[in-house]
C-alpha cells in the first residue's frame with residue numbers, strides 16, 4: 001500500500017477520533033457540559049493525538065530504518081557471490097537500481113509480475129533490461145539478479161507490514177483515546193503535553209541536523225588528515241592541488257583570500273549600512289522611511305549570482321580600466337577589490353536593517369535626556385545612541401562578517417578562482433587588484449568534475465568546510481554573546 | 492491676562508522668568524493646549540497640577556521646545572524667556588535647551604559611567620577648560636543633586652546600576668551641571684519610593700535659590716510642600732493660577748476645588 005494511502009487512512013482515523021471523542025465527552029457529561037474537566041474539543045483533540053502521533057512516528061521510523069535493514073540483509077547475499085576486485089557499494093547500488101527498475105517496469109506494464117520474478121541472468125538480459133529503460137553499470141550477474149529479486153521481495157513485505165502495523169497502531173490509539181474519556185479526565189492538560197512534545201520535536205530536529213552535518217564533516221576531515229599531514233594543511237603557504245598526486249594543500253592562501261575579500265566587503269558595508277540606518281531611524285520622516293527602508297531591503301532579495309554577474313561585467317572591467325591599469329597595479333578584471341565591493345553592497349541591507357532595529361530599540365528617553373541637555377541630534381547619536389547600541393551593532397557586523405566569509409558566487413565571478421600567491425612577495429599578496437579566491441570557491445572546485453572520494457585532493461574540501469564552519473560558528477557565538485549582553489542593559 | 496504689551500509688563504514685574512501668551516498646541520487634529528497664558532517667576536517653584544491627559548507635560552515641553560522633536564506637534568502663540576520669544580526663528584532650540592534644563596518622569600541615565608553622565612552637558616557646551624575643572628563641575632553638580640556621598644567612591648561605575656531614586660537624583664545632577672536658568676521637572680518622583688521622594692523634594696527646595704523650577708506632579712501634597720505658585724490644568728485649559736496657598740485653600744474655580752478635594756481626576 002503506498003505511503004500516501006497509509007497517511008490518508010491514519011488521518012481519517014484521527015478525524016474520526018476527534019469527532020467521536022468530542023461526542024463521547026459530551027454524552028458522558030449528560031446534559032451539562034460544564035461538568036467536564038475540559039472543553040469538549042479538548043477530548044476530541046486528545047483522541048486525535050493518540051490516534052495520529054504514535055502511528056506517524058512509527059511510519060517515519062519504519063521508512064527510515066527499513067531500507068537500512070533490507071540493505072544489510074541483501075548485502076550478505078551479494079558479499080558471498082562477489083568476484084575478486086569488485087566493490088560492494090557499487091554492486092549494491094546496481095542491485096538497488098535493478099530492483100527499482102524491475103518495479104517500475106511491472107507497474108508500467110512492460111513486464112508482468114511473474115515475468116519479472118522469473119527472469120534469468122543470461123547474456124541477453126542486460127540488453128532486454130536496457131530496452132525496458134533500465135540501465136546498469138555493469139553486466140547483470142547471477143548474484144546481482146538474485147539479490148535484486150530478494151531486495152524486491154523484502155521491500156514488498158516491508159511495505160505490507162508497515163501498512164498493517166501503522167494502521168493497527170492508529171486504530172489502537174483511537175480506541176484507547178475513546179476509552180479514557182470520562183468527565184474528570186484532564187484532556188486539556190493532556191493536549192498541552194502533546195503540544196509541548198511537538199515543539200520539542202521541532203527544536204530537536206534543528207539541533208540534530210546541525211549535529212549530523214558537523215559529524216559527517218568531521219569523519220571526512222579525519223579521513224583527510226589520515227592521508228595528508230595536518231601541519232601542512234594549516235601552515236603551508238601554497239595551494240596547488242594535483243589530482244595525480246603530490247598536491248600542496250595549504251589553507252593559508254585561501255584563508256587570506258577569504259579574510260581580505262571579507263574585510264573589503266565590511267569596509268564598504270559597515271559605514272554605508274550604519275549611516276543609512278542612522279538616517280532612517282533618527283532623521284527620516286515617516287514617509288521617507290516608508291519608501292526608503294523597503295528599497296534598501298530589496299538589495300537583500302537579489303540572488304548572489306546576480307551580484308556576481310554585476311561584478312563580472314560591470315564593476316570588474318571598470319575597476320581595471322580606471323584604477324588598476326592607470327595605477328599600474330594589474331591587468332585582471334577579476335580582483336579582490338571587485339568581489340569585495342560587490343559583496344559589500346550585498347551586505348548593506350544586512351547591516352542597515354539589523355542596526356536600524358537595534359538603534360530603534362534604544363529607548364526614546366535616552367534621546368530626550370540628551371536633547372534636553374542641549375545636545376544636537378548628531379551629538380546625541382554620537383555620544384548616546386551609538387554607544388548604547390554598540391554591542392548590538394557589533395553583533396550585526398559579526399553576522400555580516402560570517403555571511404561574507406561564506407559567500408561563494410560573487411567571489412567566483414568577481415575575484416576569480418586562483419588562490420592567492422603568498423610566496424611571491426608582500427606586494428603580490430596585498431595588492432587589491434590581484435585575482436584571489438576564497439575557501440568556499442575552492443571547496444566547490446575540489447568537489448566538481450570527476451572526483452574520487454578517497455583522494456586527499458577531494459577530501460580536503462571537507463577539512464576546508466569544517467575550518468570555515470568553525471570560524472563562522474565562533475563569529476556567530478561571539479555575536480550572539482554580545483547581542484545578549486546588550487539586551488540586558490535596559491531591563 | 493490678555494495684556495498685549497509683554498515688554499512693558501516684564502518691566503513692571505521684573506522677576507518674571509517665562510511669560511507664555513496665548514499658547515496653543517496641536518497634535519495633528521488634537522487640540523492639546525488651549526489658550527494658555529502664564530507668567531513663571533524666577534527663584535520660585537511653580538507646580539503644574541491637573542488630571543492625566545490635561546496637557547501638563549505638553550505645556551512643560553513647550554518651554555524648552557522638546558515638542559520640536561515630535562513630528563505632529565504644532566505650537567502657536569508666544570513663550571518669552573527673559574523677554575525673548577523662544578519660538579523666534581533666530582533662536583536655536585539646542586542652545587535654548589541648555590538654558591532650560593529638563594528632568595523626566597522616568598529616570599533616564601545614559602548607559603555610561605556616573606561621571607560621564609554628569610560631564611555630558613558640560614562637555615558638549617564646553618563649560619570646562621580642562622580635566623580638573625570638569626572634575627570640579629561634576630562634583631559640584633553631584634553635591635547639588637544630593638547624591639555625592641553615595642557615589643563618590645564609584646564615579647566610574649555605570650549610572651544604570653544605581654537604584655531608581657539615585658538614578659533620578661543623578662539625572663537632576665546631570666541637568667544642574669549644564670547650569671540652566673530654568674529647570675523643568677515632569678513628575679520627577681512618580682517612580683520613586685517615599686524616602687527618595689523626600690530627598691528629591693528637599694533638593695527642589697534648594698534649587699529654587701538659583702533657578703526657576705517648574706514641576707509637574709500628581710501629588711497634591713507634593714505641590715503643597717514644594718511650590719510657591721500652582722497652576723491647575725484641565726482638558727488643555729489653564730483653569731487657575733496663583734499662590735499655592737490660595738489655590739489649595741480658596742480655589743476660585745469649581746473645577747479646581749473638585750480636583751483638589753478629589754472629586755475629579
Ligand SMILES: Nc1ncnc2c1ncn2[C@@H]1O[C@H](COP(=O)(O)OP(=O)(O)O)[C@@H](O)[C@H]1O
Pocket residue numbers: 518521523541542543544545546547548549550561563
Ligand atoms: N506625542 C503625542 N502625540 C499625540 N498626542 C499626544 C502626544 N503626547 C500627548 N498627546 C495628547 O495630548 C494630550 C495631553 O497629554 P499630556 O501633555 O501628556 O498630558 P499630561 O502630562 O497632563 O498627563 C493628551 O490627550 C494626549 O493624548
Ligand SMILES: [Mg+2]
Pocket residue numbers: 547548549677
Ligand atoms: Mg504627563
